[in-house]
């Protein structure tokens with residue numbers, strides 16, 4: 337791109353610090369470089385899925401990503417072509433994520449269109465916790481439920497273990513993104529273990545955002561010891577610069593988890609599809 341990018345700080349000032357850095361340093365280089373609306377950040381994820389031999393690839397998209405292509409059909413055609421071009425062997429499970437602070441009521445009509453298409457396999461709410469009571473998202477998750485997609489949410493990354501439980505009870509979540517603060521409550525860890533609610537954990541993200549101290553002290557160790565199902569993920573490949581294989585390697589090198597544990601997590605990650 338003929339541009340020298342500033343190095344990110346070792347640790348961002350939380351989610352907002354990361355967002356600030358992204359907006360000021362790289363966002364303009366990530367999107368819409370030409371009339372074909374190429375998004376190198378996204379395309380790179382598909383290429384990486386192949387390089388990393390991913391069996392199950394679940395990239396997250398926002399409504400804006402769809403709108404950028406003018407229609408849902410154009411969007412689907414474009415990303416299907418990337419799937420076909422780069423990683424045809426990976427099971428492709430696109431996720432549609434909503435911003436936690438969005439006005440939910442105004443999103444419902446489009447959500448109906450997007451989920452009824454069958455293109456998206458899961459729903460997520462992300463971009464910061466605690467903006468609204470969980471009950472505000474019920475209409476959105478009802479639509480997701482109607483079309484049988486996996487119900488996920490970013491919760492317990494900065495929020496408490498009790499909030500994880502409340503989100504599960506209120507929205508009927510099938511899985512949690514992050515959820516690492518469950519580690520502070522034996523009761524919530526037991527609930528996750530008993531109901532087999534998977535936490536999709538992103539170790540490097542947690543460390544770089546200041547939500548975990550180090551790989552060695554990452555909460556995933558205690559979560560696994562308490563029988564909580566987890567998967568290991570990249571969160572944001574471009575910013576955190578750590579691929580799936582590297583995430584596993586970091587946890588192994590730091591002595592956080594044994595090879596046996598890591599392999600069990602790998603198998604769970606590619607097999608835990610909930611049949612609806």
Ligand SMILES: [Zn+2]
Pocket residue numbers: 462490513571
């Ligand atoms: Zn995330």
